[in-house]
Amino acid sequence: MRKPARLADVAKLAGVSSTLVSRIVNNDPTLRVRDDTRDTVRAAIAMLNYTPHSSARALRNSQTGLLGFALHGVNDPLYVEMVDAAQSEAARRNYSVILMNIEELADRRDAFHEIMLGHRVDGLLIHGGHGRGEAELQEIARDVPSVMFNADAANGLRTVRFDDARAAEMATRHLIELGHREIVFLGDIGATSARRYDGYRRALAAAGLPSSPPVVAGLSPDETHDATRRFLDSGMRATAFVAMSTTAALGVHSGIVASGLRIPDDVSLISVHDVWFARHLNPPLSTVALPLAQMGAVAVSLLLDQISDPIDGETIIDDPAPHLVVRGSTAPIGPGRS
Amino acid sequence: MRKPARLADVAKLAGVSSTLVSRIVNNDPTLRVRDDTRDTVRAAIAMLNYTPHSSARALRNSQTGLLGFALHGVNDPLYVEMVDAAQSEAARRNYSVILMNIEELADRRDAFHEIMLGHRVDGLLIHGGHGRGEAELQEIARDVPSVMFNADAANGLRTVRFDDARAAEMATRHLIELGHREIVFLGDIGATSARRYDGYRRALAAAGLPSSPPVVAGLSPDETHDATRRFLDSGMRATAFVAMSTTAALGVHSGIVASGLRIPDDVSLISVHDVWFARHLNPPLSTVALPLAQMGAVAVSLLLDQISDPIDGETIIDDPAPHLVVRGSTAPIGPGRS
């Protein structure tokens, strides 16, 4: 690859100033220029295959065109769906997304500040709501253009979340309508889980039923698998589970099976979220679908607004609205357990 | 956030030149400086919370510290595991990873060249081996520092892949040893699938068994689900399937179940790769594990070498070596089907 052309090369070839080329390249609306001059410049650009040097632009405009997306480990399909949508929306608006690992960053205490002070990105998408290091994250989020996922609304924070309580309430109500009375909620620590647990309680209360304390199990299938087995093996009674996420539900699913119980004959299972693998489980998983992709796209959009014009507040992603997807993992309470 | 300090601010505060500060910040090994001068500068840096402006550096050094990772849709856990590892390895070496969508880029024919000519990234990780647009990708890969996944070795290309034939051979041999004789391979188009199909054939040939043509089904669970149902409903015989990836296997799994057959009683199933969800299926999925994370990390490492010192060639990721993980989806051929 030979040395790429610079603005000055184009200007020289076209016989005009760099100023003019720059304004043409950037479609400066205030520019009045003769059509044939413009054509000459265009031709020179094409001939030299000119592409603006992004670092030079970034330096001059103090804008990188980069957004940082900080996650607790990328390896959850819930996140992936959001990241994917965020990347697409960003690309549409001529931004790129950099992946950052919250854990790695937390290791070096001031890595986040370095990123911002060093003008590495124009803004940050931060995945919150899962308890760990939440305070530090919020502190950072207040300092820089950012959108924070799943955090509770707070001053100086731009947040985005689902109507978590409603989603969990819908899931729980579905089980109640199937005749279940002993329903257990499985979540983790953090604000998201707390909101969903509230929805679970609300549904039970509306039906005049008692709620159990949440099983705090983490979010990974391996963790929820173990928690489910422990719960079941300890002889505690439940005819149905509400899992706080589809990934969590996967472990509950395998945990129930490993305990020798059948889904849905012995135990029903439903999760909040709906991810691509849910329909492929055996039996397929019932869910309350939440628009994860929308969340990623909206967050990018809010972040871009935020960069030009700082503003805080909470956005609830509610379009499309949560809806129940009934598959094979929920059924009327069986005669053996009623 | 107030305006961040610049190099000149530090120099002024410390009462030295920018040159000196720069060389201290960058740990210039040729620098001889009095200890107390160095301490003064260090103190000034700390006091002003100085962090180098990354765009200015990028412009000056013609290096962005950014690596592009171009994928066919990020939404496959196989990729995610690689991306995750790539991100970590890059971070360890002070690089960041930008996500790029091959499909989106292909839309604008010269988007890739724009990225490279525009110095957006220092190098490219390109996910190949799946047939579509392979020729264009290779053309690009030849032009810029890059590492290409899963492509067949070719002149001017730096490639990285698994020993695909061996992995598929191990999977197939496992089925043969269980007594299966009618074994079908499920793959997609592209070089990766072709190599795995070869391994499948090799195992069958070694046992003196005939091989069937591959079922070409795509890679997503929805696609392989449909292909499996079509295959089974058409009355074609098979007592076992080898799926080219774990994600593909998920759809085969649900397709078999949806056809009313039992795993492993009626049909055994094994996949190449081993991903986090495999152990949570019902029954759990047998696999031949391949080191996906290693692949991501090694690719980054090769790419970084590649940037300073262009070189082509093929690297086979073989550490840890592929190994059989027997779970519940494979069993000796049953009496009903023998």
Next chain:
DNA sequence: CTGAAAGCGCTTACAG
């Protein structure tokens, strides 16, 4: 309608 020139913040050959 068009151009000369300053400056974004850094690094580095060169001079002392």
Next chain:
DNA sequence: CTGAAAGCGCTTACAG
């Protein structure tokens, strides 16, 4: 052991 100055490639206020 330390500094003045040029230059990376761009944009934009200013002048004409």
